[in-house]
Amino acid sequence: MADQKTSTEPVPFPRLMRPMEGRLVGGVAQGLARQLRLDPVVIRLAFVLLSVVDGVGAVAYAVLWMITPREPYQGQQPPSRDWSQLAAFTAIGVALFAFGWLTGASRGGIAMLPFAVGGIGALILWQQADPDRRKTWMSGATKGIRANRVRTLLGVVLVVGGAIGFLISEGQLAAARPGLLFTAVVVGGLLVIAAPWLAGLWKELQQERRERIRQEERAEVAAMVHDSVLHTLTLIQRVAHDPREVTRLARAQERELRNWLYQPKQDADATLAAAVRRIAAEEEDAHGVPVEIVCVGDVQLDQRLDAMLKALRQALVNAAKYSESPVISVYAEVEGDEVFISVKDRGKGFDLDAVPPDRMGIRESIVGRMERHGGTARVRSEPGEGTEVMLTMKVEKK
Amino acid sequence: MIRVLIVDDHRLFRSGVRAELGDSIQVVGEAEDVDSAVKAIAELEPDVVLLDVHMPGGGGQEVLRRVLGTGSQVRFLALSVSDAAEDVIGVIRGGARGYVTKNISGRELTDAIRRVAEGDAVFSPRLAGFVLDAFASTEAPPIDPELDSLTQREREVLRLIARGYAYKEIAKELFISVKTVETHVSSVLRKLQLSNRHELSRWATARRLV
Numbered sequence: 004m005a006d007q008k009t010s011t012e013p014v015p016f017p018r019l020m021r022p023m024e025g026r027l028v029g030g031v032a033q034g035l036a037r038q039l040r041l042d043p044v045v046i047r048l049a050f051v052l053l054s055v056v057d058g059v060g061a062v063a064y065a066v067l068w069m070i071t072p073r074e075p076y077q078g079q080q081p082p083s084r085d086w087s088q089l090a091a092f093t094a095i096g097v098a099l100f101a102f103g104w105l106t107g108a109s110r111g112g113i114a115m116l117p118f119a120v121g122g123i124g125a126l127i128l129w130q131q132a133d134p135d136r137r138k139t140w141m142s143g144a145t146k147g148i149r150a151n152r153v154r155t156l157l158g159v160v161l162v163v164g165g166a167i168g169f170l171i172s173e174g175q176l177a178a179a180r181p182g183l184l185f186t187a188v189v190v191g192g193l194l195v196i197a198a199p200w201l202a203g204l205w206k207e208l209q210q211e212r213r214e215r216i217r218q219e220e221r222a223e224v225a226a227m228v229h230d231s232v233l234h235t236l237t238l239i240q241r242v243a244h245d246p247r248e249v250t251r252l253a254r255a256q257e258r259e260l261r262n263w264l265y266q267p268k269q270d271a272d273a274t275l276a277a278a279v280r281r282i283a284a285e286e287e288d289a290h291g292v293p294v295e296i297v298c299v300g301d302v303q304l305d306q307r308l309d310a311m312l313k314a315l316r317q318a319l320v321n322a323a324k325y326s327e328s329p330v331i332s333v334y335a336e337v338e339g340d341e342v343f344i345s346v347k348d349r350g351k352g353f354d355l356d357a358v359p360p361d362r363m364g365i366r367e368s369i370v371g372r373m374e375r376h377g378g379t380a381r382v383r384s385e386p387g388e389g390t391e392v393m394l395t396m397k398v399e400k401k
Numbered sequence: 402m403i404r405v406l407i408v409d410d411h412r413l414f415r416s417g418v419r420a421e422l423g424d425s426i427q428v429v430g431e432a433e434d435v436d437s438a439v440k441a442i443a444e445l446e447p448d449v450v451l452l453d454v455h456m457p458g459g460g461g462q463e464v465l466r467r468v469l470g471t472g473s474q475v476r477f478l479a480l481s482v483s484d485a486a487e488d489v490i491g492v493i494r495g496g497a498r499g500y501v502t503k504n505i506s507g508r509e510l511t512d513a514i515r516r517v518a519e520g521d522a523v524f525s526p527r528l529a530g531f532v533l534d535a536f537a538s539t540e541a542p543p544i545d546p547e548l549d550s551l552t553q554r555e556r557e558v559l560r561l562i563a564r565g566y567a568y569k570e571i572a573k574e575l576f577i578s579v580k581t582v583e584t585h586v587s588s589v590l591r592k593l594q595l596s597n598r599h600e601l602s603r604w605a606t607a608r609r610l611v
Contacts, residue, residue, distance in 0.1 A: 265485050293504075297530035297563045300537060332526060332565025338537070347565045391564070 020074040027089045029068045044196055051092050055099040088196060090158030095192040098161070102185040157195045161188055231259055251291040258284055275308055275342065276301040279335045282316050290323035293330045300337035305399045308342060310376040317368040318346040318392040326350025326390060340398045347391040352384045369394075403518045404429045406447040408438040408464065409480070410456045414503070418451065418480075421507030426514055435463045442468050442475055448518045452497060454481035454488050465495035478517045480505075486531050493593050499523025521583040522590035529562035532593060549596050551589065558585045 019038050021030035032050060036043035053060030235256040242248045262280075276298040283294040302308070315333070322331045328350030335344045358365065365382055369392060373380040378396035405428050407415045415431045422428065430445050432438035435458035442450060442464075450468075452461040461479055468475060479492040479500045489500050498517045501510065502525055513523040524532070536551050551559070554575075561571045568586075572579045 295526060295565065297526050299530050299533045299563065334526070334530070334560075334564040336533070336560070336563075345564045349565075 019071050021068070021071050022074045025085075027084055027092070028064070030073070031064055031067045031071060034071060034074075035067070042200060044200060047092055048095075048193075048196075051096045052099070055096060087158050091161065091192045091195045094158055094161035095189055095196075098185045098188040098192065102189070157191070161192050161195070164188055227263060231256060247291055250293075251288065254293055255284075255288055258287070274301045274303060275312075275335060275337060278304060278308075278312055279315065279333060279344070282312060283319065283333050286316065286319040286323055290320070292323045292328065294319065294333055295330060296333045296335075298335045302337045302342065302398055307376045307378065307396055307399055310372055311342065311344065311378060311394055311396045314369045314372050314380060314394055315344050315346065317365075317372075318394075321365065321392075322346055322348040322350065322390065326352070328389060337398075342396045342398060344394045345391060347389065349389040352386045352388050352390050354386060355382060355384055365392075402427045403449060403514060404445070404447045405449050405451060405514060406430045406432065406438075406441055406445055407451045408432045408441075408456070408461075409451070409453040410434060411453075414453075418510070421510065422514070423507065423511040426511055434458050435460070435467070438464045439467050442473070447475060449514050450475055450477045451514070452477045452479050452492070454479055454492055461492050461497070462495045465492065465497060469496045476517050476520070478513060478523060480510075486535075489528055489531055490535065490593070493528070493590070496594065498590065499525075500528045501525045502527060516583070520587075522586045524559070524562050524586055524589070526563045526565055529559040532589060533559050533563060549592075551592065555585050555589050558582055559589060562586075 019034050021034045022037070023030060025043070026033050027047065032046040033043045035041075036046045039046075050060040050064050053063065235252055239249050239252050242252070279298060280296055283296050287294045304312075319331065319333070322328060326348040328348035330349065332347045333344070334347070336342070369382070370380045373394055373396065376396065378394060380395075381393045382390065383393070384390035403426050405422070405426050407418055407428060408431070409415050409418075410433050412433070415433075419428050419431075429447050430441050432441045434456055438450070438452075438456075450464075452464060454461045456464075461477075461481075465477060468477075477492075477497040479489075479497040480503055481488060481492075481500070482503045493500060498520075499513060499522050501513050501523060505513070505525070516523050532551075533556070557575060558571055561574060566574065568579050568582045571582045575582075
């Protein structure tokens with residue numbers, strides 16, 4: 004166990020190395036950033052700022068370069084540098100220098116001296132360090148410029164802008180403006196450097212959001228399957244001896260699943276089609292006879308249609324209770340301002356004239372109700388041929 | 402004897418259909434995915450293919466595309482549990498001569514297969530409802546009046562199918578022959594397959610859940 008653990012865990016303190024990939028100058032900042040788990044941009048900016056203040060940055064960089072071994076690189080050719088980023092950093096450095104110069108913070112070159120010394124030292128160190136290293140730097144000079152033209156262009160513009168601004172203020176043309184100007188330049192340079200990082204961050208956020216939505220959807224599906232499908236399957240196993248109950252459970256589950264999969268999300272009772280489906284489902288559950296529903300068109304419910312739905316329910320109850328039909332068909336259609344609903348079974352049927360006048364089901368609950376609300380109801384039935392109840396109603400004028 | 406190939410990725414369903422089909426139908430083979438279906442159709446040359454809409458490898462529509470694309474005259478009857486308008490309209494426009502849902506009884510299925518074998522179309526109540534809905538759902542004038550709208554008679558026939566009437570009952574109701582009912586349904590099928598009305602696909606897409 005212990006052996007396994009040590010072999011899989013990363014080395015806690017890896018040695019500081021200078022990676023070839025993604026370096027701008029010598030890979031020092033890159034290596035440091037990796038060591039400290041920071042963005043290399045931060046380290047690079049720190050170096051630039053330190054260099055401006057006292058030249059410390061440059062010296063530190065040189066020393067680190069000396070003492071840090073280069074990370075072994077497998078590729079055929081060393082990877083090229085991102086020159087546009089390097090240009091942007093240089094621009095910031097130049098601009099900050101100019102800023103310091105103009106505002107008097109380092110007038111007289113006090114800050115320049117250590118920097119110059121440090122720079123010379125660094126150069127000497129560099130000269131002696133590794134001839135290979137110089138060669139790679141020099142030969143790679145033109146590579147990668149094309150990689151990102153917009154950024155390169157911006158970097159160049161910033162450098163040129165900084166230089167021009169410097170010259171202008173030397174000539175005392177706008178004594179007050181340069182401060183602002185160079186601040187703008189610095190901010191611009193920062194933006195140029197940070198842009199890819201910000202974009203990456205944005206992309207990452209988007210990705211996370213998408214992933215979260217996907218997970219929520221998956222959770223919803225899982226909940227659906229668990230709460231309804233698995234539950235129903237368990238129930239079916241328990242009542243396996245009762246085919247009628249098994250059919251009822253299976254139908255109810257099928258309906259629920261179909262609604263979830265195929266029906267547009269509707270306000271449960273606001274429209275005719277949704278209400279017809281709901282009523283049919285309730286009667287199917289109550290009587291255990293499958294009801295097939297076809298809806299064409301749809302309309303908002305109103306008072307008359309509510310009455311029509313009550314008649315529909317009564318017709319369904321009759322068919323389910325008395326027809327002995329294996330299946331009932333419900334068809335609801337909205338055409339123009341007319342709504343038509345048919346309830347048809349393939350059961351034993353009956354002789355209309357033989358129905359005693361005191362039987363309220365058809366006469367009152369269906370025909371009477373429809374007529375009171377301005378609609379019509381027709382019943383057609385023949386013994387052995389099944390029954391069809393046809394309801395027609397005009398939609399209320401708004 | 403009508404020779405039938407059953408294409409469905411559920412083995413239980415295939416054997417169920419095999420058992421339910423009447424004596425007038427001979428099941429000559431089964432296939433469980435798009436590739437094996439295309440191969441079996443070429444080898445066995447069945448009269449009718451019972452085609453599942455949802456299958457691995459592109460589904461029924463892919464089978465239709467690959468088989469009918471080669472000029473084959475084999476007839477397809479789509480069979481599915483799906484209620485999605487997109488699927489239903491999709492296979493019909495892909496070339497299937499009918500669409501029935503899987504809860505159809507053995508007798509009705511035998512009937513439907515016979516009808517498709519004879520070159521007629523088969524509409525389930527649900528498909529009829531879809532077609533009525535699709536052709537009704539536009540105010541825009543049809544581009545091609547012959548193809549883009551239903552005649553009064555076709556509408557009546559479809560409406561009766563949607564109400565659950567059998568062809569024989571429709572014939573009786575409208576005082577026409579069963580053959581005439583079949584002609585009307587075939588004509589609707591042709592319109593459904595050939596009409597360029599983008600409303601058809603737009604309607605089907607709009608009806609797609611979510």
